[in-house]
Amino acid sequence: MEDKKSRALVIGELRAEVPVIQGGMGVGISLSGLAGAVAAQGGIGIISTAQIGYREADFDEHPIETNLRAMKQEIKKAREIADGGIIGVNIMVATREYERYVRAAIEGGADLIISGAGLPMKLPEIAGEAKTKLAPIVSSLKSAEVIFKYWLKKYNRLPDLVVIEGPRAGGHLGFRMEELEEIDDAAYDEEIKRILTRVREYGQQHGKEIPVVVAGGIYERKDMEHYLEMGAAGVQVATRFVTTYECDASPAYKQAYIDAKKEDIIIVKSPVGMPGRAIRNAFMERAKEGQIPHGKCHLCISTCKPAETPYCITEALVNAATGNVEQALLFCGSNAWRAEKLEHVKDIMDEFR
Ligand SMILES: Cc1cc2nc3c(=O)[nH]c(=O)nc-3n(C[C@H](O)[C@H](O)[C@H](O)COP(=O)(O)O)c2cc1C
Structure with missing residues (x-):
């Protein structure tokens, strides 16, 4: 019989009944x-916060200020749901003026900040005494060690969640192109185990419970069970939630997932300087041929050089969110190819519950 027993994910005084x-x-x-729908279901x-203000009238004029304002509004709206x-x-971490985003999230009352796409070395310094939980995203034991050592030495603090x-x-x-083309799940499970062991050691040495969640390719309950059995406290799931009625993306973006076949999912080079995964489309083919002209810089990523970038990642992602899917970067x-229809968040959460 299938084991439907589940465990709550506890992060300090926060407790999610479904460890998702x-x-x-x-x-x-x-x-x-x-976010509101998942939280309402116990996850x-x-x-x-990436270019969260893109729908606002003053986004082109003052992207950062608009984003900070929109972030607070979205946190408030999510709380209502x-x-x-x-x-x-x-x-x-690669966000331009990262510090201001962290401060705005705390002012807006976020319960936790999850931060990756770079190592969030200074996150504790920016957050100070705030009770907001701080969670770095890591892809290797090496990056986990770097963060733990630095946070302890500089701030006498450990992450609240990893x-x-x-x-x-x-x-x-957070991988090289070659690593992504030949994924060895068993080898990566070994890396996960090493990280779990090391985080547990840090926790024991410093008297702190540090839950670890695993992300990437978790689609069904059995995927979650696999990582819980390995000792993870929960999972982070993204792709499965895109094809929900509640997801904030345009219907056309969700349909692109439903229509995608396995061979349409490709690894692309993003202007951010990191590889990414996306659905093959006309835009990605055009990007291979040369620079795609773009408008005024939207001040998103600190590592982007607007004059040299192959395309503007903000424009490409805003096109995705708004449904102009052939001119978009479809992360x-x-x-993603597994989605066959739209689902309700509640049904997904019931599966993981
Ligand atoms: C469309 C899309 C956009 C994403 N955007 C971000 C992002 O802005 N910042 C980030 O740290 N991770 C981002 N991620 C990664 C997810 O938060 C998550 O960790 C990961 O996708 C989990 O794997 P899964 O999609 O297979 O469930 C994104 C993922 C997807 C699918």
Whole structure:
């Protein structure tokens, strides 16, 4: 008989009855609608702060200020849907003026900040005494060690939660192109085990319970069971939630997932300088041929050089969110081809419960 027993994910005083964090998805894919719905079902809803203000009238004029304002509004709206559930934000380390986003998230009352796409070395310094939980995303034991050592030495602090993001995830990926083309799941499971052991050791040495969740390619309950059996406290799931009624993306974006076949999921080079995973489309073919002209810089990523970038990643992701899917970068995880129809968040959460 299938074991339907589940465990709550506990992060300090926060407690999610279903050990599922909905992964942050920018631009405009995980906003208050999706995050609120997941939180209301006992999981943790995460709003992506990446260019979150893209729908606002003054976005082109003052992108950063608009984003900071929109972030607070989205946290508030998510709380109204969440029915007392847990709402966090995902802020990429590579975000221009990262510090201001972290401060705004705390002012906006986010329960936790999950931060990857770079190592969030200074996150504790920016967050200070705030009770907001701090969670780095790591893809290797090496990156986990670097963060733990630095946070302890500089701030006498440890993460409240660790997200291990593997090579099957969506969005930007912390792996080399070659590693992504030949994924060895068994070898990566060994890396996960090493990280779990090391985090447990740090926790024991410093008297702190540090839950670890695994992300990347978790689509069904049995995938979650696999990682819980290995000792993870929960999972972070993103791709599965895109094809929900509640997801904030346009219907055309969701349909692109439903229509995609396995061979349409490709690894692309993002202007951010990291590889990413996306659905093959006319835009990706055009990007291979040369620079795609773009408008004024939207001040998203600190590593982007607008004059040299092959395309503007903000424009490409806003096109995805708004449904102009042939002119878009359609980020997705390795399982995006599996979606056959739209689902309700409640049904997914019931499967994982
Ligand atoms: C469309 C999309 C957008 C994403 N955007 C972000 C992001 O802005 N920041 C981030 O840290 N991770 C981002 N991710 C990664 C997810 O948060 C998550 O960790 C990962 O996709 C989990 O794997 P799964 O999609 O196979 O469930 C994104 C993923 C997807 C599919």
